[in-house]
Amino acid sequence: MGELIQFDKASELCRLIDRLAEFSDIAEDGDNAGVTRLLYTQPWMEAQAFLAGTMSDAGLAVRFDRVGNLIGRLEGSDPDAPVILTGSHVDTVRNGGKLDGAYGIVGGIAALKHLKETYGVPARTLEVVSFCEEEGSRFPIAYWGSGNMTGQLDWRSGNELRDTEGTSLQKAMEASGFGLIEQPDCVRGELGAFVELHIEQGVILERMAKQIGIVEAIVGQRRYSVSLRGEANHAGTTPMNMRTDAMAGAAEFIVRLEQLAARAASLVATVGRIQAAPNIPNVIPGTVEFTLDIRHDSERTLSWFCDYLFQEYEDIANRRGLALVITPWLATTPVPMNRSLTGQIEQLCGKLNLTHRRMFSGAGHDAQLFAELCPTAMIFVPSKAGISHSPEEYSSPEQLADGVSVLASLLYELAYEEQSK
Amino acid sequence: MGELIQFDKASELCRLIDRLAEFSDIAEDGDNAGVTRLLYTQPWMEAQAFLAGTMSDAGLAVRFDRVGNLIGRLEGSDPDAPVILTGSHVDTVRNGGKLDGAYGIVGGIAALKHLKETYGVPARTLEVVSFCEEEGSRFPIAYWGSGNMTGQLDWRSGNELRDTEGTSLQKAMEASGFGLIEQPDCVRGELGAFVELHIEQGVILERMAKQIGIVEAIVGQRRYSVSLRGEANHAGTTPMNMRTDAMAGAAEFIVRLEQLAARAASLVATVGRIQAAPNIPNVIPGTVEFTLDIRHDSERTLSWFCDYLFQEYEDIANRRGLALVITPWLATTPVPMNRSLTGQIEQLCGKLNLTHRRMFSGAGHDAQLFAELCPTAMIFVPSKAGISHSPEEYSSPEQLADGVSVLASLLYELAYEEQSK
Structure with missing residues (x-):
């Protein structure tokens, strides 16, 4: 059983990541200022528009929800089966890197594109999401995207939250064209799984010379x-x-x-x-x-x-x-990942000949908001010197491709194969 | 041998200290802002003028030297004997107390006045000095007064030293009427002794319940x-x-x-x-x-x-x-005080029934600049809770009077009695 997907389009993946990094506020620090893409700013809007086009090019049906989460959908043949979701966040910290968040979105799009082109229509619907916000860098709140999607945050609660210039989250959201009652509700129906691909942001995989980190729990x-x-x-x-x-x-x-x-x-x-x-x-x-x-x-x-x-x-x-x-x-509180999914990922790493390590995520991630709602998993790739939230953030094209191989193989099992349970 | 002087004009001493404290920059902090009297400012000039009048009222001959040190002189009968000097500094830190510096000047004037009124003309000339500056609070230099008097600083060196508003020490000195070539040179001829009366600025005397601290060395x-x-x-x-x-x-x-x-x-x-x-x-x-x-x-x-x-x-x-x-x-480097003088002070404390303790000065003082030139000593009185450089700085009228008793008794021995050596 299973289809091993060895994703080999590393250069295409990196090209998309580089394009996305161009959507950044012009920082005063000059060339090495990294990426600054805060919620509902002009670069953020341009980045979401670019991603929408990329999803569309990949053959996905594109929509935004009410807070500006962007979703690309590959419709499955079974309309009653719960959706299999992957993705990460499009916003960055100030002067951050190219990969934190962006990698999980671009990697997800690449995986869905590859699956569609190779295997056609899945049994269960696959979606990739570009969450509008996770870092808490502009307003004093984090997980605005996944929090609204999981119902843990209320899209109408942004009136009192202000950025350093005094603009409320509500006003900023409306100014970028979101927060309208007639837009699609954020809260989802039943999900079959959520899988997030992310850079480690730590030194463990590099020091242990492992290619893939399998998250057992978010601390x-x-x-x-x-x-x-x-x-x-x-x-x-x-x-x-x-x-x-x-x-x-x-x-x-x-x-x-x-x-x-x-x-x-x-x-x-x-x-x-x-x-x-x-x-x-x-x-x-x-x-x-x-x-x-x-x-x-x-x-x-x-x-x-x-x-x-x-x-x-x-x-x-x-x-x-x-x-x-x-x-x-x-x-x-600590959030354990789904044991069945982590076991599946471990088996896939073995079959793909990728060295791997079970580990904890010391940082918070969108995935932690989904863990109570549906089976949830995270896949890590190594970060050079453990650096993140910095222009120095780096993972090699091969490392990034390895992560997509594991993600695509897992999504294949979840969406294309007959579920034994 | 010796004359025990029990100084009993504590209320007059405190009145002078309170008057001097009125010469302070009006601080924004309101009533409890303490004393701010920085070198060559308007309050500083008024304070020196007030002290000149006080010295004159005490029957002393008054003069300023070239950097604005103020000296009150009680001429002795022996024109060849070296001068016996006492005093301290008139400047304060920002939002400082009434006593740090001021006490040693006002106490010195009170001692000389008492000696003159009681014993008339001394054998050796007595002088009390109000040093223009010690704290280093306005310009990035300390001991401007005693440094010029002992020849360790040069009165022409203030061109490069600037306060926070960019005014040079030289300009500030000239604006307050000093720094003129025709004014009296700061550097003194031979001195017979320098004795400085000061608050302890520490908790030792209070905790040990001692009335007088005898400084053995400045650390x-x-x-x-x-x-x-x-x-x-x-x-x-x-x-x-x-x-x-x-x-x-x-x-x-x-x-x-x-x-x-x-x-x-x-x-x-x-x-x-x-x-x-x-x-x-x-x-x-x-x-x-x-x-x-x-x-x-x-x-x-x-x-x-x-x-x-x-x-x-x-x-x-x-x-x-x-x-x-x-x-x-x-x-x-540490500066030891004169052993003969500290021994004399200890004996006087015994005769005056004042509890005392030999100790080190953990803070720097004008006295340390004189120690290489002439026999030098320091007399401490207790500081409440060890507090200084603060509006909370306090010593009781009795404690302040005790210090003057010791100072006046010592000056009597140094200036009125026949010297055995």
């Missing part, structure tokens, strides 16, 4: 602000044993975080931002604030880790006479 | 910028063992600094400023820069400590794969 995240308050004092006239030094306390916190994180397998913990006050060389800092970003694939481990860490933090703060305030500001 | 200082460079990476997709996290490295550095400093008696070490990049919650910091401020009364200990610390820093950086750059930007 849960906890983010906190930690505030330590001691006493600002003269750096020269205050003996070491008479200080309540917020900086020394924060340093002990950060060292302890790293030590504990190293003990909890596959957990990651990061202090990305720090701010001391008064932040003057000859004054002992009276306050230090820093952020915690903690991620793991098990909700139980996340809870246990944070509870244990914060108990230690309390102890350290008490010993040092520092006032401690820990404020949570983001919490997402 | 040496070393300041450095420490830069750590690793790799900025995604906080979610980079496993703990694949990171070169500049923040984790900096935290280990700061913890180690505190541990080592606690072992070296009376050494103080501070990380006052820190800056991470890109300083975003979900990105592992690629670089962290922080400042080191290290002080001790022994040059050998300072050198040893910094050498040892930086060897450890190299080891930590190597283990973590971080690039380390340590840049020195300030180094002053």
Whole structure:
């Protein structure tokens, strides 16, 4: 059973990715500024229009939904079978790369085009989606596309969300021709599966020399602000044993975080931002604030880790006479991918002779919004040096083609073959 | 031998201090903004004029030198004896307190007035100085007053030094009527002694419940910028063992600094400023820069400590794969006070029934510029909660009067009594 698709049109794939990257806000940084394509901006509109044309050229029926998600459809012969969906997001961070999001759309179109040209009409309808937004780069909200499609966000909720220039999401959406009551509803009926192809954005596949990453779960995240308050004092006239030094306390916190994180397998913990006050060389800092970003694939481990860490933090703060305030500001639960799909992907990698590794996604993705609704899977390809959200983002044409081979082979099994279940 | 002077005009002293504090730039912060009296500004000129009048009322002969140091003189009967000098600086930091600097001037005037009224003409000439500048708050230079008086700074060197509004020190000096070739030279002939009365600016006297601090040495200082460079990476997709996290490295550095400093008696070490990049919650910091401020009364200990610390820093950086750059930007050597004078002060405290403690000055003072030229001493009074450079700066009227009692008693011994040596 099964049809092994070795996608060999790497140059065509890269040409489309390069064309798409041209739709970017002209940045002040010059040539190496990367791609800036924020939701509902002019480059975003041009990129969606270009993708609509590309989908149409591939023989797909094209439509936009009410928030501007773009969908290309290859109608199946069984009108009652649930749709098999693939795709990713068209928006980028500021000064981002060519591949984050774009690869999953272009790869999806290439896969559907190849399947249609080679095998004709599928049994089950195949669709590829270009989600309007995922990064949260323009408005203080993320997953605007997949959130509306899965019913977890409401397309009418954009009035209070504003970009840095004060434009509301609602106004921006209307200005680009979306958000109209007569446009097709975002929320979908039953889906047979959602499969997202994406770059890894990490160093694991490259360091382990694997061609394909098979995502077992998207990690849960906890983010906190930690505030330590001691006493600002003269750096020269205050003996070491008479200080309540917020900086020394924060340093002990950060060292302890790293030590504990190293003990909890596959957990990651990061202090990305720090701010001391008064932040003057000859004054002992009276306050230090820093952020915690903690991620793991098990909700139980996340809870246990944070509870244990914060108990230690309390102890350290008490010993040092520092006032401690820990404020949570983001919490997402881990999202497991569908076991049957990950098993299928693993088998396909074996048949395609592609080295592979089961792994977690440490970053959030549109796929996590679908996992409760339908069988969901993610396929990763290696990122050079693990870099993403940067003009340096890179995967080789061969690596990109390998990902499409796996995606197309999986979509063939899901849409063309008789389902045993 | 000796005359014990118990200075009891605390209310007059405080009235003068309060009057002087009125000469301050009107700050935007409102009532609790403290004193802002920067070199050669209008409030500075008014304060010096007020002090000149106060000196004159005290029966002293008044003059300004070329950079605007104000001197009040009580002529002695022996024209060949070197002058005995006391005083401190009239300028303040921005939003500073009433006492830092001002106390030593007003206390000096009160002491000389009392001595003249009680004992008449001294054998040796007594002078009190209001140094024009010590804090380095307006121009990027400190000790402008005492530096010119001791010949360590040149009054013609202010052309390149500019305040935040672009005015040069030279221009500002000329605009306030100083810097003229025909004005009296700053550099003094031989001095018999310099004694500075100052608030402690630390918590030691208060915590130890001592009334007088006798400075044995002004500490040496070393300041450095420490830069750590690793790799900025995604906080979610980079496993703990694949990171070169500049923040984790900096935290280990700061913890180690505190541990080592606690072992070296009376050494103080501070990380006052820190800056991470890109300083975003979900990105592992690629670089962290922080400042080191290290002080001790022994040059050998300072050198040893910094050498040892930086060897450890190299080891930590190597283990973590971080690039380390340590840049020195300030180094002053410790300045011992005159042993004979500190002994005299200690004896006087005993006779005056004032509890006292020998200690180091962790802050720099005008006195350190005189120590190579003549016998030099400093007398400290307690600072409430160790606070200085703040509107909260406070010492009680009794504490302030105690300091003047010690100063006046010492000046009596130095200027009125027959010198055994």
